[in-house]
Amino acid sequence: xxxxxxxxxxxxxxxxxxxxxxxxxxxxxxxxxxxxxxxxxxxxxxxxxxxxxxxxxxxxxxxxxxxxxxxxxxxxxxxxxxxxxxxxxxxxxxxxxxxxxxxxxxxxxxxxxxxxxxxxxxxxxxxxxxxxxxxxxxxxxxxxxxxxxxxxxxxxxxxxxxxxxxxxxxxxxxxxxxxxxxxxxxxxxxxxxxxxxxxxxxxxxxxxxxxxxxxxxxxxxxxxxxxxxxxxxxxxxxxx
Amino acid sequence: xxxxxxxxxxxxxxxxxxxxxxxxxxxxxxxxxxxxxxxxxxxxxxxxxxxxxxxxxxxxxxxxxxxxxxxxxxxxxxxxxxxxxxxxxxxxxxxxxxxxxxxxxxxxxxxxxxxxxxxxxxxxxxxxxxxxxxxxxxxxxxxxxxxxxxxxxxxxxxxxxxxxxxxxxxxxxxxxxxxxxxxxxxxxxxxxxxxxxxxxxxxxxxxxxxxxxxxxxxxxxxxxxxxxxxxxxxxxxxxx
Numbered sequence: 001x002x003x004x005x006x007x008x009x010x011x012x013x014x015x016x017x018x019x020x021x022x023x024x025x026x027x028x029x030x031x032x033x034x035x036x037x038x039x040x041x042x043x044x045x046x047x048x049x050x051x052x053x054x055x056x057x058x059x060x061x062x063x064x065x066x067x068x069x070x071x072x073x074x075x076x077x078x079x080x081x082x083x084x085x086x087x088x089x090x091x092x093x094x095x096x097x098x099x100x101x102x103x104x105x106x107x108x109x110x111x112x113x114x115x116x117x118x119x120x121x122x123x124x125x126x127x128x129x130x131x132x133x134x135x136x137x138x139x140x141x142x143x144x145x146x147x148x149x150x151x152x153x154x155x156x157x158x159x160x161x162x163x164x165x166x167x168x169x170x171x172x173x174x175x176x177x178x179x180x181x182x183x184x185x186x187x188x189x190x191x192x193x194x195x196x197x198x199x200x201x202x203x204x205x206x207x208x209x210x211x212x213x214x215x216x217x218x219x220x221x222x223x224x225x226x227x228x229x230x231x232x233x234x235x236x237x238x239x240x
Numbered sequence: 241x242x243x244x245x246x247x248x249x250x251x252x253x254x255x256x257x258x259x260x261x262x263x264x265x266x267x268x269x270x271x272x273x274x275x276x277x278x279x280x281x282x283x284x285x286x287x288x289x290x291x292x293x294x295x296x297x298x299x300x301x302x303x304x305x306x307x308x309x310x311x312x313x314x315x316x317x318x319x320x321x322x323x324x325x326x327x328x329x330x331x332x333x334x335x336x337x338x339x340x341x342x343x344x345x346x347x348x349x350x351x352x353x354x355x356x357x358x359x360x361x362x363x364x365x366x367x368x369x370x371x372x373x374x375x376x377x378x379x380x381x382x383x384x385x386x387x388x389x390x391x392x393x394x395x396x397x398x399x400x401x402x403x404x405x406x407x408x409x410x411x412x413x414x415x416x417x418x419x420x421x422x423x424x425x426x427x428x429x430x431x432x433x434x435x436x437x438x439x440x441x442x443x444x445x446x447x448x449x450x451x452x453x454x455x456x457x458x459x460x461x462x463x464x465x466x467x468x469x470x471x472x473x474x475x476x477x478x479x480x
Contacts, residue, residue, distance in 0.1 A: 010372075012260070020368065021264050022257035054265045102368075104375035105389065117379055124376035128260065128342075128366045132250075135344035136364035139357055142345045148400070149345065149391040150408065156386045167403065168390065 004062070004089035006120050008098045008113070010127015014053065014204035019050060023125045027053040031093040033152040034085060036108055037062045046098040056095075065108050078108075082115035089120040106174065106239055131172040133202040134229055140197050140211065141168040165190050165230065168198045171200045173228040180222055184213050186232040187230065195237050200226040204209055211237040244329035246360050248343040248353070250367015251289045254444035258373065259290060263365045267293040269420045271333040274350055275323060277302045286338040298336075303350050318348075322355035329360040342367040346393070346414065371412040373442040374469055378449065380437050381474055383410040394419045398426055405430050405470065413468040420462055424453050427470065435477050440466040451477040 007026055012018035027033070027050055035047040044062050054060070066073055068153055089094045103109040103124050116122065129153065135142050143149045147169035152161055154175045161183065164171050176183055176186050177200070187193050198210040200223035210216055247266055252258040267273070267290055275287040282301050294300070303321050306313055328335045343364050356362065371391065375382050383389045387409035392401055392413045401423065404411050416423055416438070427433050438450040440463035448463055450456055476477040 008376075013366075015262070017262035017265065018260050018366065020252070020258050021261055022255070024261050046367060053415075058434065079287070081466065082416060093439065102372045102375075102382075104380075106384060110381045110384055113379065124379065125254075126258065126368045126372040126376040128368060129372065132344060132369065134367040136248075138362065138365040139362060140344075141350045142342075142352065144346060144350055146393050146396045148393065148396060148404065151383070151389040151391075153386050153388065156388060160388070163407065165390065167407075192426045 001091045002030055002090050004092045004120065005083060005094055006089050006116065006122050007094070008109045008122065008124040009050075009096050009105075009214075011098050011100055012101045012102060012128035013133035013202050014049060016049055016052055018128050018203055019053070020125060020127070021172060023050070023127070024053045027058070027096065028055040029094065030055065030058050030096045032061060032147045033096040033098065034081065035060060035062045035098050036065050038065065041089070041172075046100050050098060059213055069154045070202060078111045078115060082112050086116060086120055087110065089106050094118060102129045105151070129226070130202060130227055134197070134199040134227055137199045137202050137207070138211065138229070138234065140229055141231060142172075142229070143231065144233075147233070158182060162186060162190070165192060169233055170229070171229045173230065174180045176226045176228055177222060177224050178227070180216065180220075181218060182197065182225060183228065184216070187213065187228075190201075190232055192232060194235050195232050196228055196230045198222075198226060198228045204231045241312070242330050242332045244332045244360065245334055245357065246325060246329050246362050247334070248289075248349045248362065248364040249336050249338045250336050250343045250347075250365060251286045251310075251340055251368045252368035252369060253341060253373035253442050254289060256289055256292055258368050258421060258443055259293070260367070261280075263290070263367070264293045266365065267298070267336065268295040269334065270295065270298050270336045272299045272301060272328050273336040273338065274321065275300060275302045275338050276304065276305045278307055286340050289340075290338060302475045303345060317357060318351045319396060322352050325352065326360055326460055338410065339367070342369045343390070345369060354447055358359070365398060370414075370442060370467055371469060374403070374437075374439040375465055377442050377447070378437045378451065378469070381471060382412075382469070383471065398422060402430070405432060409473055410469070410471045413470065416466045416468055417462060417464050420456065421458060423468065424456070427453065427468075432470055432472060434475050435472050436470045437466055438462075440464075
């Protein structure tokens with residue numbers, strides 16, 4: 001191995017000052033920083049969050065990760081970026097890769113880790129998860145003592161979500177986008193509407209907060225990053 | 241309400257530079273900072289993590305939160321600290337309360353929130369969870385795409401843990417202390433030993449890491465903050 005190193009850096013949920021002190025200091029000292037962009041030529045949200053911390057010498061490489069159901073196309077993109085990062089590290093560079101939230105939870109970074117683990121020296125800097133931020137913003141706790149928390153993707157299907165809601169005191173429902181009406185119906189059936197809040201873009205300028213899910217109109221378009229938190233031991237504003 | 245405000249501040253998992261930039265800046269500007277100590281007269285771990293960021297003017301109030309099964313004794317302690325904090329905020333002070341990890345997950349802070357919500361102005365600063373830090377330190381991811389994560393306390397009982405391990409791709413097993421042998425047996429029965437790692441005191445000087453749970457001796461004393469992460473789609477070093 002060269003003296004090069006790869007740092008995966010969680011940017012946290014969106015506000016620039018919700019990254020860690022370690023991440024902020026590191027971004028000042030890197031040689032190269034890779035940033036994911038969901039659209040070709042599109043701005044990287046992760047990059048906009050951390051821009052103020054990036055040292056002047058840092059070469060920024062925005063790379064496009066296609067959001068598609070074409071597995072081969074996605075794998076080709078990850079292969080290419082992994083190869084490029086590996087080359088930079090082998091040249092002795094200090095290389096960063098930024099991801100939204102935490103690097104190890106629902107993050108593209110893991111696809112790169114699969115490809116680069118044991119090949120280059122890796123240091124992962126954790127980030128604040130979106131659901132920790134939502135809980136904080138909404139004064140709506142997750143779980144306590146012997147209770148448990150499930151973190152679910154709404155793409156998993158209603159029956160899987162139903163089971164999680166039955167078995168855990170607190171449930172985070174991610175990727176609500178396009179599935180809100182069905183998920184709200186499920187929460188209603190389970191008597192959980194007064195124990196749920198919805199937030200999107202937590203901590204950012206365009207934050208959207210519904211402390212009461214019944215206020216969302218039928219078929220209303222919600223932001224892409226909408227997440228619901230349920231805690232059967234806590235009540236939302238409906239109950240106040 | 242006065243101009244006073246209460247800030248709940250997650251310190252993250254242990255390393256001083258794994259707190260957020262927002263928390264670091266805030267600690268410099270407070271009037272009063274409450275810190276929990278688990279033993280009477282004992283040092284507060286949370287306080288030691290953030291000490292370098294605390295402004296010279298900050299009045300530090302270490303308060304003892306008894307770890308006991310005596311519910312009344314615990315509630316009395318929470319009532320007293322909540323009352324004291326409320327009084328400080330009503331005097332117009334900027335008051336902080338620090339907790340390990342994230343404030344909204346398995347944290348004493350929630351008992352204070354129950355008592356102070358809607359009484360004083362509250363702002364909660366999220367923190368890095370211990371399990372995000374462990375996943376990062378061990379290069380061992382949590383979950384991806386349609387997968388799900390359960391965060392469990394091992395005090396919940398073996399059958400509850402068994403169900404979580406059957407139903408979620410990734411499971412965090414907290415409070416392993418005193419229950420390790422039973423939990424490891426469960427993981428063995430489920431064929432998950434090669435998909436699990438154990439870490440304690442992640443990111444701290446006294447970090448303990450077992451990338452292979454079979455290396456822990458029978459009946460071996462593990463640190464109090466030991467946590468196991470299981471991911472059935474990832475293999476630990478046994479498999480390499």
